[in-house]
Amino acid sequence: MTTLLDRPAPVSSRPVRDRRRWGWAIAAVGLVGWALVDSGLFSGAVLNPGGAAQFGRFASAAFRPELAPEFLAVVAESALVTVAYAVLGGGLAVLLGAVGAVAVARSTWGRRRTGWLVARGVVALPRGLHEAVWGLLLLNVLGLDPWVGVLAIAIPYGAVTATVFAGILDEVPRSGYDALLAAGAGRSAAALYGLLPHAAGSLLSYAFYRLECAVRSAVVLGLIGAGGLGYQLSLSFTSLRWEQVWTTVYALAVLCLAADAGGRAVRRRVADPRPGGDRDRVLTGAGVVVLALTGWAVWYLTLSPASLVSARALEQLSYVVSAAWPPSTEGALLADVAGAALDTVLMSVLAIAFATAGAVALAGLAARPPSAGLPRRFTGALVRATLLLLRAVPPPVWALVLLFVLLPGVLPGALALGVYTLGVLGRLVGEAVEESDRRPTEALRSAGASPVGAWLYGTVPSLAGPVLALACYRWEVAIRDTVLVGLLGAGGIGVLLSAATASFDWPAVATVLAAIVLLSLVVDLVSERARAALR
Amino acid sequence: MAAGSRVAVVGASGAGKSTLLGVLDGSVTPTAGVVEVHGADPAALRGRELRRLRARTGTVRQHLDLPGQLRVVHNVNAGRLASWSAARAAWSLLRPVGTAEVRAALERVGLGDRLHDRTDRLSGGQRQRVAVARLLLQRPELVLADEPASALDPALADVVLGLLGRLATEQGGALVTALHDPALALRHCDRVVGLEDGRVVLDAPAATLTVASLEGFYGVIR
Known part of the structure; x- marks a missing residue:
């Protein structure tokens, strides 16, 4: 025992921040903040009071198909x-x-x-x-x-x-x-x-x-x-x-x-695979x-x-x-494309932020617990069924539904994508929770920690990385879906594309297509880097 | 179990040592019979009262169960979760609270300079000592330790078992530890309980036993 205590006092260590991760975290928070401000949530009317009655009719029809x-x-x-x-x-x-x-x-x-x-x-x-x-x-x-x-x-x-x-x-x-x-x-x-x-x-x-x-x-x-x-x-x-x-x-x-x-x-x-040589x-x-x-x-x-x-x-x-060759390089078109590309990115960021927050909030309920009473099982099944419904309906349809209650703009498109992505992410995060190691949380509970405390110190540390990586991966998918939502009229670069194809302006189509490919390449690259920093 | 007693649980692998400790800390529900911990039956309590009871028992688990992604300081601070509010627990993950006590606890196990390291960057023996440091902050009355020295060198094993024993007796409680090393058991405990296939087959004061007799219990033949 003395061998240890006789050693010189260790030099006090300071917390070393992982610079890469902090950079990514700040950038992500900044981007989400920008997207929120850009959506007009804080600056103007976003609700469409006239559409509430129509939405009510739509929602009530769910029970009498x-x-x-x-x-x-x-x-x-x-x-x-x-x-x-x-x-x-x-x-x-x-x-x-x-x-x-x-x-x-x-x-x-x-x-x-x-x-x-x-x-x-x-x-x-x-x-x-x-x-x-x-x-x-x-x-x-x-x-x-x-x-x-x-x-x-x-x-x-x-x-x-x-x-x-x-x-x-x-x-x-x-x-x-x-x-x-x-x-x-x-x-x-x-x-x-x-x-x-x-x-x-x-x-x-x-x-x-x-x-x-x-x-x-x-x-x-x-x-x-x-x-x-x-x-x-x-x-x-x-x-x-x-x-x-x-x-x-x-x-x-x-x-x-x-x-x-x-x-x-x-x-x-x-x-x-099943053991044995028989055909499966x-x-x-x-x-x-x-x-x-x-x-x-x-x-x-x-x-x-x-x-x-x-x-x-x-x-x-x-x-x-x-x-279509050569693509149009007209100044006005390029400016439009740049503006629409930015809108598209902000829409997808908002969608992913919404979906990730929702998926994390629902993860505990969506996961099948190893042992639970009937009410918990029932709630879990209900949550999983809802998530299935959210991802069964394509994002453009969600956009149409949301346009009952929201004024046209970035927000309905972003929320439509967010709702759909929540359906996908909710399931993925739920599965991650099911597969995670429950023992650290149980150890904390058996030492008297509250459910929230045990969750924060036992579950969150091991799941935060995988969940954020899933969110990044879904962002890559969402940027492509944003184009789709725009194609059917909800804003962003898709609107430009549908306008150009409708007027058979092939040089403009080529420019917009090039911009879309470039945009998804950039998002892929950024997401890949972010996921590497999470590892 | 008397206050101030230090009990070693010995037995071959699979004899039921970990299960016994699990029943004591409430992570394993007994299929038959009743366990009284701190004079109460955990199965009869709910909510806050159960948490208060459980806070009085601290465990070093066989697989430690420390999330590797957390820094050492957080894993040690987790010992105080029973008395922390959720908001305080969340805040501490951003700016560690009470680092002085964490450092003092880590220094007692020889890890004072590892405060801000990620736990999965430590060796098995170092992680074992992080788990012990967590207990030093929890200050439980009943200390349960499942092979707390399995990955430590002989000198460190003595340090850690000494710490656990003192921790338990300082609070007027007791230490129950599963051990594989007969010499360690005899040096640090005053009572030895032997298990075989889930049954108690030996219960004697340590003073009446020798290393050789315990080795026989494990089936060592010289």
């Missing part, structure tokens, strides 16, 4: 269209992603960095544009053809899938691959035997996740006219038939829930169902490869491309 058999038949048929688009778009995206992954993987390029950077740049372009933007562009090239909906999902999803697949392949341990190369195997054969088996589980799991997301995207595409549930929703909305709106919303929720549950079951099974029934079944659905969807949508390479389509494509 339209159940007439004719309408239910219409909804069922729309749901089939949505599923068909989702399966074909998602499936094609996975195919494109698998091919693209080879092109953008580090393993392919080895030390040839330039080639790798070029490949990454090529893939970044389709990724930067929202599915709805692709839909709008394709509509102008292909006309009203089912390929529009399929490709609008497949192109951006394919690019994302390629990047993710490449990342998975690059992270596989290389020793098996190197050993095969050393034994004289060719590079592709070595990859098949040395890389692919390790990565198969993660690749499959991500492919099913993409299919899940495709359902939601197919709904959104319906809103811009591709048919399906989204189209039905916008029809009922514009004709003010609230009972029908709610029937469609419930159908959407059921569809999303089915996709969620199915995808989750497959991903769980992939992550935790769930996985085989899922594969067979997806293949069968794909065949059915081609037939159902009467998709024909011929229309894709028809003379008219090619002619239109060459016309649009030649008309």
